[in-house]
Amino acid sequence: MGAGKTTVGRALGALSRHPFVDLDDLVEQRAGRSIPEIFREGGESEFRGLERQELETLLNDWPRQFEKAPILALGGGALLNRAARLSALGAATVVTLSASAQTLARRAAGAGRPLLGGPDPERRVAELLEQRRLAYAEAHACADTDALDVQGAARRIYELWTRDLIAVAAGERSYTVEIGAGILAKRLPELVEGSTRVLLVTDRVVGPLHSQKVLTALEDPPVFLELEPGERHKNLAGLERIYHCAFEHHLDRKAAVIALGGGVVTDVAGFFAASWMRGLAWIGLPTTLLAMVDAAVGGKTAVDFRSAKNAIGAFWQPKAVLCDVVLLRTEPARGYVGALAEVVKSALIGDASLLDLLEKNLDGVRQRDPVLVREMVRRCIQVKATIVGLDEREGGVRSHLNLGHTLGHALESEGGYARLSHGEAVSLGLVVALNVGEKLAITKPELRRRVVALLGALGLPTNLAEQPIERAAALVGHDKKRAGSRVGFVLVREAGSPLTHPLELDELRRLVSEPPV
Numbered sequence: 136m137g138a139g140k141t142t143v144g145r146a147l148g149a150l151s152r153h154p155f156v157d158l159d160d161l162v163e164q165r166a167g168r169s170i171p172e173i174f175r176e177g178g179e180s181e182f183r184g185l186e187r188q189e190l191e192t193l194l195n196d197w198p199r200q201f202e203k204a205p206i207l208a209l210g211g212g213a214l215l216n217r218a219a220r221l222s223a224l225g226a227a228t229v230v231t232l233s234a235s236a237q238t239l240a241r242r243a244a245g246a247g248r249p250l251l252g253g254p255d256p257e258r259r260v261a262e263l264l265e266q267r268r269l270a271y272a273e274a275h276a277c278a279d280t281d282a283l284d285v286q287g288a289a290r291r292i293y294e295l296w297t298r299d300l301i302a303v304a305a306g307e308r309s310y311t312v313e314i315g316a317g318i319l320a321k322r323l324p325e326l327v328e329g330s331t332r333v334l335l336v337t338d339r340v341v342g343p344l345h346s347q348k349v350l351t352a353l354e355d356p357p358v359f360l361e362l363e364p365g366e367r368h369k370n371l372a373g374l375e376r377i378y379h380c381a382f383e384h385h386l387d388r389k390a391a392v393i394a395l396g397g398g399v400v401t402d403v404a405g406f407f408a409a410s411w412m413r414g415l416a417w418i419g420l421p422t423t424l425l426a427m428v429d430a431a432v433g434g435k436t437a438v439d440f441r442s443a444k445n446a447i448g449a450f451w452q453p454k455a456v457l458c459d460v461v462l463l464r465t466e467p468a469r470g471y472v473g474a475l476a477e478v479v480k481s482a483l484i485g486d487a488s489l490l491d492l493l494e495k496n497l498d499g500v501r502q503r504d505p506v507l508v509r510e511m512v513r514r515c516i517q518v519k520a521t522i523v524g525l526d527e528r529e530g531g532v533r534s535h536l537n538l539g540h541t542l543g544h545a546l547e548s549e550g551g552y553a554r555l556s557h558g559e560a561v562s563l564g565l566v567v568a569l570n571v572g573e574k575l576a577i578t579k580p581e582l583r584r585r586v587v588a589l590l591g592a593l594g595l596p597t598n599l600a601e602q603p604i605e606r607a608a609a610l611v612g613h614d615k616k617r618a619g620s621r622v623g624f625v626l627v628r629e630a631g632s633p634l635t636h637p638l639e640l641d642e643l644r645r646l647v648s649e650p651p652v
Contacts, residue, residue, distance in 0.1 A: 136210070136211045136239065136243050136248055136251070136260075137234070137238070137239040137240070137242035137243035138211070138232035138233050138234055138239060138242075138280050139232055139234075139242075139280045139283050139285070139288070140208040140209070140232055141157055141208050142283070142285055143232065143283075143285055143288045143289055143292065144157070144206050144207075144208040146285050146286060146288070146289035147206050147289040147292055147293055148206050149289075150286075150289050150290065150293055151206070151293050151296070152203070153204060153205060153206050154201050154203060154205045154206070155205070155206045155208070156193070156205045156206065156207050156208070157207075157208045158186060158189055158190060158193075158207055158208060158209050158210060158213060159208075159210055161189045161193075162182070162185045162186055162189055165185055165188070165189060166185055170182065173185070179212075183212065183215075183216070186210060186212075186213050187213075187216065187219055190207075190209065190213055190219060190223070191219070191222070193205065193207060194222060194223060194226040194227060195226075204227075207227070211263070211267070212267070214229070214270060214273075215267060215270050217270070220270060220273055220304070221304060221521070221524050221525070224273065224274070224275070224302045224304055224524070225520075225521060228275050228276075228295060228296050228300065229273075229274040229275050229302065230274060230275060230276045230277070230278060230292050230295065231271045231272070231274040231276070231277045231278070232278050232288075233264070233271060233277065233278075233279060233280065234279060234280045234281045234283075235281055236257050236258075236260040236261035236264060237257055238280075238281050239260045239264075240256040240257035240259075240260045243256070243260070268307070269306045269307060272306055272307045272309050273302070273304040273305075273306065273309045273524075274302065274309070275295065275300050275302045275311055276292075276295050276311070278291065278292070298313055298315070299313060299314040299315055299509075300312070300313050301313075301314070301513070301516050301517055301520050302520065303432065303433070303452070303520045303523055303524065304520075304523075304524035305434070305452050305523065305524070305527050308434070308452040308527075309452075310452060310453060310454055310455050310456070311455060311456075312431075312432055312455075312456040312457075312458060312516050312520065313455070313456070313457050313458065314458045314460065314509060314512055314513050314516070315457075315458070315459065315460070316459065316460055316461050316505070316509075317459065317461055318457055318459050319348055319349070319420060319457055319459045320348065320351065320352040322455075322457055323349065323352045323353065323393075323418070323420075324352060324353065324354065326391075326418050326454060326455050327353065327391050327393075327418070329389070330389060330390055330391035330416070331387055331389040331390055332357070332358060332384065332385075332386055332387070332389075332390040332391075333353060333355070333357035333358065333390065333391050333392075333393060334357060334358045334360065334377075334380070334381065334384070334386060334390060334391070334392045334393070335349055335350075335357040335358065335359050335360070335393045335395060336360050336362065336377060336392060336393065336394055336395065336396075336403070336404040336407070337359075337360075337362070337394075337395040337396050338361055338362045338363065338396050338397075338399070338400050339361045339362070339363060340364045341364075341395060341396045341397070341400065341422050342361045342395075344422075344465050345395060345422055345462055345465070346359065346361075346395060349393060349395060349420070357393065358380060358384045358386070360376070360377060360380045362376060362377075362399075362400060362403065364399070365399065365552070365553075366399055366439070366547065366552035366553075366557065367551070367552045367553060368399065369399045369402060369403055369438050369439050369552075370438050370439050370440070371438060371440070371447070373403055374403055374406065374407060374438050377403065377404065377407040377411075378407070378411065381407070381411055386411065386412070386415070387412065388412045388413075388414075388415065390412075390415055390416075391415065391416045391417065391418065391454070392404055392405075392407065392408040392415055392416070392417040392418070393417070393418050393420060394408075394417060394418070394419050394420060394421075394431070394453075395420045395422060396420075396421070396423075396426070397421070397422060397423035397425060397426045397430070397470065398423065398425050398426045398429065398430035398557060400426075401419055401421060401426050401430040401431050401436075402430060402435075402436055402437050402438065402445070403436075403438055404417060405417055405419070405434075405435075405451060405453065406437055406438060406447075406448055406449060406451070408436070408451060409436050409448075409449040409450075409451030410449065414451065416453075416454040417451070417453050417454060418453060418454050418455050418456070418457070419432075419453045419455070419456035419457070420456075420457055420459070420462075421456070421458060421462075422462040422463070422465070422466070423463070423466050423470050423471070423474065424463055424466060424470070424471050424474035424475070424477075424478075424508070424511075424512070425470065425473065425474035425477055425557065425558060427458045427460075427463075427512050427515075427516070428477050428478055428481065428511070428512055428516065428519075429474075429477045429515070429519070431453070431456045431458070432456055432516055432519050432520065432523070433452075433519055433523045433536075434450050434451055434452035434453065434523070435448065435450060436448050436449055436450075436451050437449070439548075439552070442548045442549075442610055443548075444544040444547060444548055445544075450527065450528050452527075458512055458516070460505065460508055460509050460512060463508060464503075469556060470558070471503065472501075472593065472594045472595060473556040473557065473558020473559050473561075473562070473595070474558050475493075475500065475558065475593045475594075475595060476539070476558040476559070476561040476562035476590065476593075476595055477515065477558060477561060478493065478511050478515055479493065479562075479565065479586065479589060479590060479593075480536075480538050480539050480561065480565060481514070481515040481518045481519070482630060482631075483538060483565075483586065483627050483630055483631070483633065484522075484535045484536065484538055484625075484627070484631070484633040485518035485521065485535075485631060485633075486514050486515075486517070486518050486631065487629075487630035487631035489511070489515075490585070490586075490589065490630055492507075492511075492514075493511075493589060493593070494589055494592075497592050497593070500593065501593065501594065519536065522535065522536060534625060534635045535625055535633040535634075535635065537623075537625050538565065538568055538625040538626075538627065538633055539561045539562070539564035539565035539567075539568050539625075540561060540564055540625075541568075541611060541622060541624055541625070542563070542567040542568070542604070542607060542608065542611070542647060543557075543560040543561040543562075543563060543564025543565075544564075545607035545608065545610040545611050546560040546563055546564065546602060546603075546604075546607045547560040548607075548610050549603055549606050549607045549610060555596075558595070559595060559596050562590050562595035562596055562597065563596055563597070563599060563602055565586065565590065566586075566587055566590070566597050567599065567604070567647055568624070568625060568626055568627070569582065569583040569586055569587065569627065570583065570599075570646075570647075571624065571626065571638075571643075571646045571647065572626040572627060572628075574646055574649070575626070575636070575646075577626050577627075577628055577634070577636070578626060578627055578628065578629075579628070579629055582627065582629055582630060604647055604648060605644070605647075605648050608643065608644040608647050608648065609644065611640060611643060611644075620639055620640055621637045621638060621639055621640070622637070622638055622640060622643060623635045623636070623637055624636050624637070624638045624643060
């Protein structure tokens with residue numbers, strides 16, 4: 136309240152020629168009473184209920200009322216309910232306007248605000264700001280309006296609105312993933328602004344292809360480090376190289392790390408950022424399809440230890456991720472095709488219609504049609520962002536992201552991280568999971584047949600008879616999801632409906648070694 140939402144919203148409407156709507160006005164119309172009257176007669180609970188109803192209607196059915204997407208000015212408490220907040224983040228661009236308690240109390244004085252009753256409005260505003268701090272941080276952007284420049288704020292928000300942004304809701308660690316073509320040079324300077332030093336981590340394959348784009352975008356030259364490429368180097372020795380570099384160049388807590396590369400660089404550089412000086416800001420610049428749809432989003436950072444994949448790691452969210460799809464043009468065919476297994480996984484756990492998209496556009500997907508690639512990236516990231524918003528640290532539904540990975544990781548490890556790529560292993564892991572699900576009468580046979588056919592059509596391996604399944608299954612005991620003699624094994628009832636099913640390790644080994652149904 137008093138942050139300038141109505142003033143800026145109207146200016147944004149005039150600039151963009153989109154309709155402006157104040158949610159409070161709609162609540163009053165529905166109730167036939169003013170906001171103060173609703174508070175007096177039904178209390179805040181009645182008001183919040185009416186507010187949620189109107190917001191849900193607008194988010195889901197705005198085309199019935201408006202020719203263009205409306206600009207909504209929400210009450211300061213409209214998104215305190217987390218389910219409503221996550222729904223809004225998925226359906227709209229959410230911008231939090233805020234200011235100091237002193238400024239907000241001054242602007243709201245004499246406006247009849249029900250929540251500011253009492254002798255000390257400024258103190259009450261400060262209390263509300265603290266109570267709502269985490270909720271307000273979960274937005275696509277936050278803007279301070281103490282020195283309110285209405286037209287400047289409107290122009291800035293309009294520019295944000297036109298970008299392809301997906302918000303990952305993680306409280307004060309929230310951030311956005313931007314998808315686009317040629318966005319690296321445009322966005323990177325503002326992301327590293329205020330950093331005492333920038334460390335650019337890449338590898339010897341990606342560096343010669345793309346590091347110059349980063350160097351050109353940055354005003355001050357960063358510390359530059361190229362790692363050895365490949366999963367075999369995603370280990371403590373590779374991590375130690377970054378530690379030595381950081382030590383030699385005196386990186387402090389205000390330094391920023393840029394991870395330019397595929398999943399290996401993303402995981403190692405992200406874990407370095409999590410552990411150096413107890414945590415540095417890091418920015419993901421994924422250069423492979425796998426890194427865009429999986430590794431760079433969600434804050435899982437790790438290195439492998441012996442045969443245990445991702446055994447040493449931490450949850451550490453990036454400051455931002457830029458998915459510049461232009462960079463995918465240089466990805467080798469094997470890596471690109473392998474990453475399609477993660478796209479199929481995303482469809483199975485959260486976007487059933489993505490399976491249809493893949494099946495109907497096989498040639499375009501294989502040939503990297505830029506429109507299809509961008510759509511795949513966006514939809515996979517949205518699936519992951521939704522899941523991470525619900526469960527940042529894998530206490531529940533985030534485990535669904537491991538579909539196909541339990542046996543997939545084991546197959547990778549069994550082959551010394553050289554025989555199979557990560558995506559190829561995940562493809563085989565998906566086949567195993569579908570087989571196991573069918574044997575347990577959880578997965579429908581037609582879904583297994585459909586997905587196996589799709590994986591094969593995309594050029595991914597599906598023949599388990601050619602794989603050392605029993606030897607790989609013996610390695611599942613090192614899986615980080617193991618708890619005692621059990622492992623949480625992700626299965627699928629039908630597309631878009633996953634579940635985590637606890638299995639004894641002996642039972643899992645028996646199920647995967649038996650012939651398919």
